[in-house]
Amino acid sequence: MAAPVVATGLTLVVGSLLFAALGYDPLATLQAFFIAPLNSLNGLSEWLLKASPLILIACGLAVGFRANVWNIGAEGQLIVGAIAACGVGLFYPNPESPILLPLMVLAGACGGMAWAAIPAFLRARMNTNEILVTLMLTYIATLLLSWLVHGPWRDPAGFNYPQTALLSAAAMFEPFDYAYRLNASVFITVVAVFLMWLFTDRSFLGYKMSVSGAAPLAARYAGFRESSAVWIGLLAGGAAAGVAGMAEVAGPLGQLSPQISPGYGFAAIIVAFIGRLNAFGIVLGGLLMSLLFLGGEAVQMNLGLSAALTRIFQGILLFFLLAADFFIFYRLRRIPEHA
């Protein structure tokens, strides 16, 4: 339990030294980084808005990670989920229908799962490496999105900008308050966290997955199919990422454009590991990661820190967190010189 505290303390010390060395007031910088963004209702809204997809995706990914299924292509699954959901939102015959939004959630999940099913099939049947396949499919998804918004789906009334038409009101999550961007999609994340906990901690399927991850030979001994761990692991990540993509399109964005994600799919991998692949930990990890995004933007705007510097600082914090975890399990010892 002391590890995150030690890591945070070390980050503050090293970060202060870094800021001081570059001529910024360390206290003011840290304040701008961590406190100022949460000082307003709008800040809190943005905080949760950004944390929500991170937590959602990390929950899905952690299901696979626990079984040693390494899906690092959540970014691509997010994009395809967003495309599928937006497609339904744009082309559903009745744009005012109350079932439109649930259909889009379904479409997002299916899109993400379909994209994840490709590496799952290849791994289960042909034993290809899912790390490479999921990563490469991310680039394909990016290009697919780019083609759609530059070509067939481009808004004819959009002044030639590469983006689709705006979704109808019924195809979007209504914000809690129109002054802020936070919307009801956070409840999807809340449900996902609970489901993830139920699955990994209590369900028999989750138990089988953890056996596959911890001892593949024991899984074979008990007759648990390795291929089902691969399928479940990848599909869970794909579904979560797809729904996260849907929530972006049907939430703050309202349309597709070439850049719909600021890297949520990749950041969620870090969130999953900061959270030690555990539902509660992932919530904390997602909140921290989101704060780092916000704080990074804030110091760039308010204090004029360079983007590179904020990234270095974010890297320092993540480095210390993951390193502190390492030292929970391993201990450094001095070895006498004459061995």
Place this chain on the structure above:
Amino acid sequence: MPPRLELRNITKSYPGIVANDDISMSIMPGEIHAVLGENGAGKSTLMKIIYGAAQADSGEIFCDGKPIAAHTPATSRALGIEMVYQHFALFESVTVVENIALAVSNTFDLDALARQITELSNRYGMPIDPHRRVHDLSVGERQRVEIVRCLLQAPKLLILDEPTSVLTPQAVVKLFDTLRQLASEGCSIVYISHKLDEVQELCDTATVLRNGKVTGTARPKESTSAQLARLMVGAELPEMHVSPSVPSEKPVLEVRGLTAPARDRYGVELKNVSFEVRGGEIVGLAGVSGNGQAELISLLSGERTHPNALTIHIDGKAAAHLNASERRKLGMAFVPEERLGRGAVPPHALWQNAVLTAHRTGLVRNGLVDRKGANSFAAKIIERFKVKANGPQASAQSLSGGNLQKFIVGREIALQPKLFLVAQPTWGVDVGAAAFIRQTLVDLSRSGAAVLVISEELDELFEICDRLLVICQGQVSPPLIRTKTNREEIGLLMTRVDRGNGTNGRGEVAVQD
């Protein structure tokens, strides 16, 4: 002459347990000294203290008359104390010589080291190719690597922790020759074991531990097994009760013409294997390890499937194409020889490991694991099989090998199997527990289950089996009735020469050793 090693009043306690209580012993140069005791008697702790991997709470250690203050494995090795652990510490993906170079810190001339390894290993009669990769080596060969690594340091005291628990009978003979040669050159040897016959054959003196205390010292060659066992166990060993078997009409396990290719380059091809096991009887499969046992057992357990479903029948149903879970539905249970990582998930708690195969006994409801049920299931096994563990919450890897084996055997028996497969049931298990496990197997069969035991310990097979099979180079002999055969006949079948390959001589048989 001062003793090579002298321990005075060593005491070491861990939370909740006194592992070593006021232990004193001394070992002369060139002496082979046994430390005997059941699992959990404190043998391994004592060895760690000698080697410096753990520190005693009180007491003194003298080496050649000089006291050793607080020490570490590195200082021990500087003094000439080397240790071969029960579980080897080798890097599997690199070669023998690279592994040894890592331990011999000052040498990075691999070619010279390889020559040294070849020369030394041949001198002690355990040839090893320094350029083979460790993952290709059999356990016997891996142990040679560990021993050669120690011998390169010209040790004055060599500690071996249950070295024969992974060796074939032939490999044990070779190992003993090596150890005697070493001792005759003045090296002292501490030999930890619970196998009385081996200690009697090899060791000059024995210190017997029980519950962390020295319960006696003996000259094994002049003592009877019963005397030593009484010192170890503190009571007479229970006698085995083997009532006559009443085999069922129909076989529960039927193997017909099973042929399967080797799993990899170092595996063994199964050739036309046929046998059957009936309910109510125990059939033993004898053989030198590496003759196809691993292939056969994985095909029988369903860890590996066979395209021709008809080659294996379980309880009358074609089963060769079924996976392990589907075969368990037909009433099969299985205890593999590897406990950690195959029979149990190392970081998981015992209650979680109970779910591994016992989930079908109602421990899963509506897709959720019944934690309470699993806990009480595990607690029952711990109680009934006298597993030494801190309750169902203890992780599998925190148990000693023998205790984990008792847990796995208990779990599989609690499934009330019709067919019970068990490989090496008593490897690394102390005498008391081994007798208990054997009796359990006999009782299980007499209650109507078909039991197949795969073991390299002929004594064990002769003690409990009704019929015996012998596997050699992937072929299984016709069954022999236990009461009408003898060790010599089995031994000949175990080392049968395969004329088809035109090989000859005894050395060709133990392919992997």
